[in-house]
Amino acid sequence: KAGVTQTPRYLIKTRGQQVTLSCSxxxxxxxxxxxxxxxxxxxxxxxxxxxxxxxxxxNFPGRFSGRQFSNSRxxxxxxxxxxxxxALYLCASSPxxxxxxxxxxxxxxxxxxxxx
Amino acid sequence: xxxxxxxxxxxSVFKGAPVELKCNYSYSGSPELFWxxxxxxxxxxxxxxxxxxxxxxxxxxxxxxxxxxxHLKKPFAxxxxxxxxxxxxxxxxxxxxxPTFGRGTSLIVHP
Numbered sequence: 001k002a003g004v005t006q007t008p009r010y011l012i013k014t015r016g017q018q019v020t021l022s023c024s025x026x027x028x029x030x031x032x033x034x035x036x037x038x039x040x041x042x043x044x045x046x047x048x049x050x051x052x053x054x055x056x057x058x059n060f061p062g063r064f065s066g067r068q069f070s071n072s073r074x075x076x077x078x079x080x081x082x083x084x085x086x087a088l089y090l091c092a093s094s095p096x097x098x099x100x101x102x103x104x105x106x107x108x109x110x111x112x113x114x115x116x
Numbered sequence: 117x118x119x120x121x122x123x124x125x126x127x128s129v130f131k132g133a134p135v136e137l138k139c140n141y142s143y144s145g146s147p148e149l150f151w152x153x154x155x156x157x158x159x160x161x162x163x164x165x166x167x168x169x170x171x172x173x174x175x176x177x178x179x180x181x182x183x184x185x186x187h188l189k190k191p192f193a194x195x196x197x198x199x200x201x202x203x204x205x206x207x208x209x210x211x212x213x214x215p216t217f218g219r220g221t222s223l224i225v226h227p
Contacts, residue, residue, distance in 0.1 A: 042219040043217035043220075044217075045215065048214060056214045092160075107159045
């Protein structure tokens with residue numbers, strides 16, 4: 001099976017702009033999670049989508065949003081970009097059956113966002 | 117709230133030496149713990165999880181509820197073990213389980 005893919009791989013934006021990142025999960029996986037990775041804060045959970053519904057949300061401001069489509073592909077959007085949003089954004093997919101403890105997450109290569 | 121602490125940012129050992137990457141957690145419920153690894157220029161991937169009680173690439177990790185720890189161990193380190201290691205804990209939320217990651221430990225194995 002093809003792995004998790006993320007586009008674009010690199011992105012440069014300026015403060016105040018908005019950005020949309022895309023994630024295609026492994027075929028058959030219904031859960032997609034997004035993470036922000038920075039040197040200062042490490043890996044932080046943004047949100048999780050399952051069957052087109054946001055199932056969980058991390059502690060990030062409302063500028064960070066996402067959605068999932070019927071084919072399980074997901075997008076995340078960051079509006080009004082700030083310098084501190086510069087990070088590696090990782091997407092991970094899992095089979096995601098509800099209530100499955102210990103579901104293995106399969107990560108994509110990430111999108112490197114730089115905000116100038 | 118749950119928390120995962122990896123006290124060492126960097127661990128440097130020589131090939132053949134034993135390795136122990138520390139992970140301590142704070143969680144009031146029954147934890148599910150994982151180790152993820154990221155090799156240079158590769159994506160983050162699962163190494164092992166405590167519910168499977170498995171050994172992967174010679175690594176093992178035992179959950180110690182008394183000490184709230186889930187240290188990763190390998191008796192003889194290899195150069196190819198050099199990577200970034202993340203400990204993670206999942207907790208139930210919204211009908212699924214979301215992970216909390218530690219800050220990671222960079223393991224360098226010298227020849």
